[in-house]
Amino acid sequence: MSQVRLAGTGMTSFGSHPDRTGRDMFAEAGLAALEDAGVPAADVDELFYGNFVGTLSEEQGHQGPLMAEALGTTAPSRRIESACASSGLAVRDAVRAIRSGEADVVVAGGMERMTNMGTAGATKGLAGAADDLYEVRSGVTFPGAYALMARAYFDEYGGTHEDLAHIAVKNHDNALVNDHAHLQQEITVEDALEAPEIASPFTLYDSCPISDGASALVLASPEYADEHDLEASVAITGAGHGGDTMALHDRQSLSKTPATREAAEEAYDDADIEPSDVAIAEVHDCFTIAEVLALEALGLYSYGEAIGAARRGETRRDGDLPVNLSGGLKAKGHPVGATGAAQVAAIATLLDGTHPRADAVSDDATIGVAQNAGGTVASATVHVLEVMD
Amino acid sequence: MTDVTNGEYDAFLEALAEGEGYYLTCENDHGLLPPRRACPHCGDRDLTERDLPQSGEIVTHTTVFVPTPQFEDDAPYVTAVVDFDGVRLTGIVRGIEQADVAIGDRVTATVESNETDSEQTIVFRPAE
Numbered sequence: 417m418s419q420v421r422l423a424g425t426g427m428t429s430f431g432s433h434p435d436r437t438g439r440d441m442f443a444e445a446g447l448a449a450l451e452d453a454g455v456p457a458a459d460v461d462e463l464f465y466g467n468f469v470g471t472l473s474e475e476q477g478h479q480g481p482l483m484a485e486a487l488g489t490t491a492p493s494r495r496i497e498s499a500c501a502s503s504g505l506a507v508r509d510a511v512r513a514i515r516s517g518e519a520d521v522v523v524a525g526g527m528e529r530m531t532n533m534g535t536a537g538a539t540k541g542l543a544g545a546a547d548d549l550y551e552v553r554s555g556v557t558f559p560g561a562y563a564l565m566a567r568a569y570f571d572e573y574g575g576t577h578e579d580l581a582h583i584a585v586k587n588h589d590n591a592l593v594n595d596h597a598h599l600q601q602e603i604t605v606e607d608a609l610e611a612p613e614i615a616s617p618f619t620l621y622d623s624c625p626i627s628d629g630a631s632a633l634v635l636a637s638p639e640y641a642d643e644h645d646l647e648a649s650v651a652i653t654g655a656g657h658g659g660d661t662m663a664l665h666d667r668q669s670l671s672k673t674p675a676t677r678e679a680a681e682e683a684y685d686d687a688d689i690e691p692s693d694v695a696i697a698e699v700h701d702c703f704t705i706a707e708v709l710a711l712e713a714l715g716l717y718s719y720g721e722a723i724g725a726a727r728r729g730e731t732r733r734d735g736d737l738p739v740n741l742s743g744g745l746k747a748k749g750h751p752v753g754a755t756g757a758a759q760v761a762a763i764a765t766l767l768d769g770t771h772p773r774a775d776a777v778s779d780d781a782t783i784g785v786a787q788n789a790g791g792t793v794a795s796a797t798v799h800v801l802e803v804m805d
Numbered sequence: 806m807t808d809v810t811n812g813e814y815d816a817f818l819e820a821l822a823e824g825e826g827y828y829l830t831c832e833n834d835h836g837l838l839p840p841r842r843a844c845p846h847c848g849d850r851d852l853t854e855r856d857l858p859q860s861g862e863i864v865t866h867t868t869v870f871v872p873t874p875q876f877e878d879d880a881p882y883v884t885a886v887v888d889f890d891g892v893r894l895t896g897i898v899r900g901i902e903q904a905d906v907a908i909g910d911r912v913t914a915t916v917e918s919n920e921t922d923s924e925q926t927i928v929f930r931p932a933e
Binding site: 536559617618 | 811837864867869870876877885895896924926
């Protein structure tokens, strides 16, 4: 399929910004992306905006036009809600809009404001990503749902909490130079193992933080990019989207995430690549086990093999396949609706050399993937990014 | 939340509380909980009721220390997914020491109030 050029990226720092409005955060990210792209707001054909709990946290519906306004345009817009995959879906739909020929320039991104809800409010809001009748009424929390998957994985393939702790240590370490990251704090395996329990086998350091923030991308058709002489050396060459049942208990396996597998196969086929072509990955590590599940569903590891990848060093930044060089959701933070687009921005800037961890990317690396997941992976998107010649 | 009814799901909970639990199954034997009009796995709409087996086996579990507000007074509590030979349910485990809950434990399913706001919740207890 045709390439969609990634002309600009922008993001706020991720962290605790309870006093900032959503529109202000999205304005910061979106205007930075437009400036980075060198594209005027007047040229934006459409806005695809991801957001999860905005109707709860700000009591504000109909956020699409609000966020377009914040960028200085009344271009058509929509808010896309798909839990933690909201802005992965925004990117997915933005790519479609350009490929269909109906749009030349689109902004895709997202925003989440969560810390103003408090831990209890945010825990309740996040639980909305699970099935309310079948799971939430049975006491399932969001960390609890992934803990159920982690224990099922250990039972099927083996693995320990210490294996998971190595993932947390790696991602915290990657975020140390990322000034946009929520947590710039070095931790040890012992810190992770001895932290307060959240939902067994998870402790605090298996979980991403509750964050506020926004991210935005400017995507352009190759024709527009060439005509306007945009500096857009990275393109989205593959996109995929997969689905599954909401409730874990309705799935055949609790230790696999077929929605990611489905999205990956579609995206690789779209880009005409193989998993072995992938040099770097940003995956949806809302909880440490989620990085394992993602790497296996992406075909970067066989089932049962990714649990030890961080411990063995393979996915660390000096390993063969650096994963979550941005710090991942784990340390960069997880403002839910902003995460998917932020992952794509991370891969783009790692590939074009402008990310603070770009020095960990080998010179001959040209292909990266971003995997975004909603709920317990009832939704998943995968995007393939490539450096253009 | 207690003044909200959820139609067929609440009817299912009432039946389960009275020891008359049931589930739905499609022509391809996919086991489902109500309310369903179609099987999510195969699209079949000819769903029939079957009796829920008396006991099932824990397939995974977690002890939740940080709850949602509706389970604030229950924490820490154990949530488990239990396989009833054809259908799986998610609920809270009671009657087993939390540290002793294990995959493979056989349990029965019933409905009890949670400790926070008396909301009716699926509860698993050890099978005799």
